[in-house]
Amino acid sequence: GAQTCALPISYAARPRPGSDAARAAARWHGPVVPFSEAEAARCGLLVDAVFGAGLARPVEDRVARVIAAAPGRVLAVDVPSGLDGATGQPRGEVRAADATVTFFRLKPGHLLLPGRVLCGAVMLADIGLPASVLPTVGGQAWRNGPGLWRLPGLDPTAHKYTRGHVTILAGAGMTGAARLAAAGARRGGTGLVTLAAPDRATGDVLRAGDPGVIVTEASVAALLMDRRRNAWVLGPGLEPQRIYINILQQIAAVGCQVVADAGVLAAAAGEPAGLRGAAVLTPHEGEFLRLFGPIAGDRPAAARRAAAATGAVVLLKGPDTVIAAPDGRLAINDHAPPWLASGGTGDVLAGLIAALIAQGLPPFEAAAAAAWVHGDAAWRSGSGLIAEDLPPHLNQAIEGARSYRD
Known part of the structure; x- marks a missing residue:
């Protein structure tokens, strides 16, 4: 049957020593595979967590090619890699996700086009951040309703x-x-x-x-x-x-x-x-x-x-x-x-x-x-x-x- 594989960000760029990413990587004891088109091509479900909503530069061609090689469904974390979370605009090639899970609050890019389409079905997950955190973020944008x-x-x-x-x-x-x-x-x-x-x-x-x-x-x-x-x-x-x-x-x-x-x-x-x-x-x-x-x-x-x-x-x-x-x-x-x-x-x-x-x-x-x-x-x-x-x-x-x- 189709295999499910995760492509950790460590294969796209090594975590900075002492960073949250490095600490998270150290806790992973499951299988690790190369970040490659060949591995992506074996996936029935690809979890795209390479880049998040704060991306400020175009996605590298290598990263885009690996994500594009997945033949099955794509679940994006925060936003599909390459999507600008502030504007909803692609930065380079963006593989559309079947679904996206994001956290705490939606980002403008989840609502603005073409981001709204590229994200697929968007799920907002509670990760325990209290609403009192919101003023420290300084956001002044809301979903109209x-x-x-x-x-x-x-x-x-x-x-x-x-x-x-x-x-x-x-x-x-x-x-x-x-x-x-x-x-x-x-x-x-x-x-x-x-x-x-x-x-x-x-x-x-x-x-x-x-x-x-x-x-x-x-x-x-x-x-x-x-x-x-x-x-x-x-x-x-x-x-x-x-x-x-x-x-x-x-x-x-x-x-x-x-x-x-x-x-x-x-x-x-x-x-x-x-x-x-x-x-x-x-x-x-x-x-x-x-x-x-x-x-x-x-x-x-x-x-x-x-x-x-x-x-x-x-x-x-x-x-x-x-x-x-x-x-x-x-x-x-x-x-x-x-x-x-x-x-x-x-x-x-x-x-x-x-x-x-x-x-x-x-x-x-x-x-x-x-x-x-x-x-x-x-x-x-x-x-x-x-x-x-x-x-x-x-x-x-x-x-x-x-x-x-x-």
């Missing part, structure tokens, strides 16, 4: 004005984007949603939509006279014109929270300082590249730099969405299906973030909560999803998040 934030409570004395008022700037050319943002905001629990149209013709188109949405052609200056309009969405369906950067600054100057997306991000390409004053930025990778430059294979670091540079929470969208706060906090969202990649779903997300901010959640918590709820609604909708399918499923996703218990 309801334990990281709490959705706004339902006050029995609340009315529509106490639940916040989201105002969405609509464009003449793509009115559907603003309508999708409005749907996300309404299902997200805000008390009132207004679509601000640039002209009467656009307003008439918007009035033909959902009856519960307020439509107005009033100027931004006039709308800002009502301080109950505490959250704004700028970007969905807007042309990338400089005037929208000026409007963002105008709204932020009176203390309103702004979620900046799409057209506003495009208008600020190469000049991210123009977005200062926004509460949350929601770029996809292309928009991020034009705003802040290359991501360079490290999405958490790139998002953190962008947040620090603008003073805004940055939600970098993708199959492994990351949410970064200016103070360095980071959430990684792996709770979203691939069919969420459909036109218009980002507009729903922008409206949902604004709704949570309007109800009192701080921007980082609102962005993280919205990303999770948005993904959960997509799971509930099923494959074949289009953007219009998302809002009806937000109610159940929100109830699921509220019912979560630590």
Whole structure:
């Protein structure tokens, strides 16, 4: 039958005398085999424990060849050798594992792509480290989920004005984007949603939509006279014109929270300082590249730099969405299906973030909560999803998040 063999790290590099590795090697009294492709080729199960999550250089070709020679299943310890535990990016050749066992806490590389796929099924093992150790590690990254934030409570004395008022700037050319943002905001629990149209013709188109949405052609200056309009969405369906950067600054100057997306991000390409004053930025990778430059294979670091540079929470969208706060906090969202990649779903997300901010959640918590709820609604909708399918499923996703218990 198939043999099981372990390839101790001592055959890839001798343990340093007096080190923990040397002490562990001294306690091993089982069989020892050469670290070679021939031995690996005999294995039915290979336990890959050559390198861990802190790898800072490409894996040696010899090591990669030995691991690749195993014909059977691979169980990785911590991460598959060659995977950067901080970024989820391969450093050289990485043999995908069937399963990975890690310890104490997950690493970012277990959640970020392609690490999430290369790790296979991830098991988190308790090795007796108390939670009190966590502050000494200094980590500021979390797996996104309801334990990281709490959705706004339902006050029995609340009315529509106490639940916040989201105002969405609509464009003449793509009115559907603003309508999708409005749907996300309404299902997200805000008390009132207004679509601000640039002209009467656009307003008439918007009035033909959902009856519960307020439509107005009033100027931004006039709308800002009502301080109950505490959250704004700028970007969905807007042309990338400089005037929208000026409007963002105008709204932020009176203390309103702004979620900046799409057209506003495009208008600020190469000049991210123009977005200062926004509460949350929601770029996809292309928009991020034009705003802040290359991501360079490290999405958490790139998002953190962008947040620090603008003073805004940055939600970098993708199959492994990351949410970064200016103070360095980071959430990684792996709770979203691939069919969420459909036109218009980002507009729903922008409206949902604004709704949570309007109800009192701080921007980082609102962005993280919205990303999770948005993904959960997509799971509930099923494959074949289009953007219009998302809002009806937000109610159940929100109830699921509220019912979560630590």
